[in-house]
Amino acid sequence: MEYKNKKLLEILPQEISERDYGCGDPTYYVREGEIVLDLGCGAGKNCYIMAQIVGPSGRVMGVDFNESMLSLARKYQREIAEKLGYWNTEFIKAKIQNLKLDLERLDSFLKENPIKNSEDLIKLESFITYLETNEPLIPDNSIDTVVSNCVLNLVKTEDKGILFQEIYRVLKPHGRAVISDIVSDREVPEYLRIDPDLWAGCISGAMKEDRFIDAFIKAGFVSVRILNYEKNPWKVIEGIVF
Ligand SMILES: C[S@@+](CC[C@H](N)C(=O)[O-])C[C@H]1O[C@@H](n2cnc3c(N)ncnc32)[C@H](O)[C@@H]1O
Structure with a gap:
């Protein structure tokens, strides 16, 4: 994945740099001093980039439900804290649709x-x-910015409504969500949704673009902006552009 601020990649151990399963760069929109929650942090690459942006007065929490991803992320916490001169990361085990x-x-x-x-x-x-x-693991109104990089599509269709409500619940008033994800130009039919490879490949769980935007408004957000729109499709399957 291309990250906008390449300087922030320099301190990352190779094992973390390589474990990049993102589809964009939400880290670019985080600000100094913020409390940030990364949904589906994987091995922590985005968290360690943002740890440098938020600085010692901020905090970055990565959430994932996968034990091996979390232990890989935690493996480098001390080393990175020593390089930075401060420890401002935390990795926690939860489902992103239930942050309580x-x-x-x-x-x-x-x-x-x-x-x-x-x-x-x-x-x-x-x-x-x-x-x-x-x-509750993440209390109401406690986070300045929720970010996520290519994870929301992986949440079961029936849990997607509650997922957006959870994002809204944990954010402080005036908080923001910066989400990089795969969307589709048409509704994904059931037979593609139940294909385990297409689902795990971050494709068939994608929401139709307008529904994705509506989901934020339904959850209570007052405005939604598209910060970056990839020119080339991620994939085209049976004429559906992802
Ligand atoms: C495609 S990877 C993206 C990882 C990371 N954001 C990145 O950019 O490299 C998806 C990650 O989300 C996690 N994940 C998927 N569904 C989840 C859920 N419902 N709750 C918590 N973590 C989830 C997976 O364990 C995996 O680490």
């Missing part, structure tokens, strides 16, 4: 309370409700 639920706390609970019967399941459900209600 801390999946690492859930993992610890499950280790101590494995599910063997319906009573165990009821206990688990109560614990989840307790966490979401009393100790």
Whole structure:
């Protein structure tokens, strides 16, 4: 992926630089001093770029539900903090469509309370409700800028509404979301949506462009702007331009 400020790539370890699964550069729009949340941070490349922009007075949190991505991102936290002279990154395990639920706390609970019967399941459900209600991982109105690079399309179609509501919920009043993603010029038919390779390849989960924009307005955002529009399609499949 082409990043606009190439200087910020210099401190990145090769292992992080190489793990770039993005489709744009949302990092360019982040400002000094901001609290930033990166949805689906992967190995943390965007987070480490933004850590330099927000500086010591800001903070960058990367969210991902994939254990191996998170451990790769965390592997270089100390090294990068030492290079920068400050530690302002954090990597957390959650589903981006439920930023209230801390999946690492859930993992610890499950280790101590494995599910063997319906009573165990009821206990688990109560614990989840307790966490979401009393100790939300990302509280309401706590983030200046939410960014995401090629992840929203991967969220299940039926969860997409709640995903946009979550983005709106965690943002402070006047907060912003800067999202790079794949959209389509037509509705993607069901038989392409259920193709696991097309879905995992960040293609068939794409929302139709106008629906993508409407989703922000529906969630409560007051305006939506297209900051950059790729001239060439990402892919064209059966005449559908992605
Ligand atoms: C295409 S990669 C993009 C990674 C990163 N943003 C980048 O630019 O390199 C998608 C990432 O999102 C994560 N992901 C996908 N769906 C997710 C979800 N519902 N909740 C949390 N993470 C998710 C995956 O584990 C993966 O690390």
